[in-house]
Amino acid sequence: xxxxxxxxxxxxxxxxxxxxxxxYKEVARLAGKPKAWRAVGNILKxxxxxxxxxxxxxxxNGRPGKYNRGVQNKIKLLKKEKVKNLK
DNA sequence: CGTATGACGTGCA
DNA sequence: GTGCACGCCATAC
Numbered sequence: 001x002x003x004x005x006x007x008x009x010x011x012x013x014x015x016x017x018x019x020x021x022x023x024y025k026e027v028a029r030l031a032g033k034p035k036a037w038r039a040v041g042n043i044l045k046x047x048x049x050x051x052x053x054x055x056x057x058x059x060x061n062g063r064p065g066k067y068n069r070g071v072q073n074k075i076k077l078l079k080k081e082k083v084k085n086l087k
Numbered sequence: 088c089g090t091a092t093g094a095c096g097t098g099c100a
Numbered sequence: 101g102t103g104c105a106c107g108c109c110a111t112a113c
Contacts, residue, residue, distance in 0.1 A: 005110075024095060028109085039110035041094035046111075059095065066094040074094095 005031055006043045013044065016056045019081050023060040044068070062087045 008031040016022050024037035031040070044054040045068055055074040059065045064086055067074035078086060 033109070036109045038093075038095060038108050042092085042110060042112095043094090045094050054094075057094075061096085064094095068094075071094095 005033055005036060005039070006047075008032060009040050009043050010047060010049065010052050013052050013054060013057055016053055021056050021058045021078065023058060024065075025060050027057060041065075056081070058086070 009027055012027050012030045013022070024040045025034065028034055028037040028040045033039075040057075044052065044057060047054070048068060055064075055067055055069075055077045057065070058078075064071060064074050064078065075086060
């Protein structure tokens, strides 16, 4: 269990600039585990840190995916961030 | 230590 | 383009 992986993922997500989105696969890739995008979602779900804009992490399909505070809230936040590239 | 689960991704019909 | 099934990693129990 790479604890570093979790920290890395959180750090990378926190590095996402406003108005930008990243797919789970991209985050996992930057974290060093391009095949761990499955765990990325699990980590974010267990992590409720406000410093982690997990709402900026979307699926590779361009869909918002889910959110610990509600998918609607996620979409709303992205729209507020001027990220209307959602499908 | 083994099984089950989950914010997913890809392939095939 | 849509829908279903399988595979994947890390974490929790």
